[in-house]
Amino acid sequence: MNALRRNVLKGAAGAGTVAIAVAAGLLKPTQAMAAWNKSAFEAKNVGDAMKGLGVAGPADSKEITIKAPDIAENGAVVPVEVTSSIAGTTSIAILAEKNATPLVGTYNMAGGTQGYISTRIKMGQTSLVRAVVNAGGKSYTAAKEVKVTIGGCGG
């Protein structure tokens, strides 16, 4: 009886350690962005990319503006501007939902950098361009459709 009790206790302690390790692992993507987030960037769909980023169920926000053309003639160069007026924006991620690998770029702000990113992305086909913003430990999202006449991912 006593031995069983010991084992149960041991098991519980073991599980606790694992939980702490998992929590530490979950914290990593946000803290150690210096390392390229391979699982997020190589994800083949939006869900996996979000998972790789450590984002779950971001809330739609009208405070995120995505400036991109309605119709992009050349999918190889689509200008995209994301502005987040959410206070305390710490990072912005840009995804082109139907690209072979949807995650295009992640941007982490520090020291006075505002919630604004301007870039040029490649789009394989007409799809939503989605921005995911992290602010104050919460995630927010917004999307805009861009029609592509000529895909820019080669092949």
Add this chain to the structure above:
Amino acid sequence: MAEPMRIRATMAGDVADVKVLMNHPMETGLRKDAKTGQLVPAHFIQDVTATINGAAVLNADFGTGISKNPYLGFKVKGPKKGDKVVVNWVDNKGDKNSAEATIG
């Protein structure tokens, strides 16, 4: 691969508007060479960091979906004219480049 990179930084009120133009082929690894029919291996910038007067202001990670010769624009509140902006990038083959500019 150390092609020059261009940075322009201007003050608009108390916000510095920084524009960076990098020189890089940004190969996705999915494109076929027209002549040989072979896939062109992936070659793209992965990590971009920007500092103003030595303090980090932006750390960006790129995937293959960023266009060739990447353009990056961002805005930082607080710096003054004459402050130094430094931008570094590293690609998936370990090539690096760095450039600096003075906010004007």
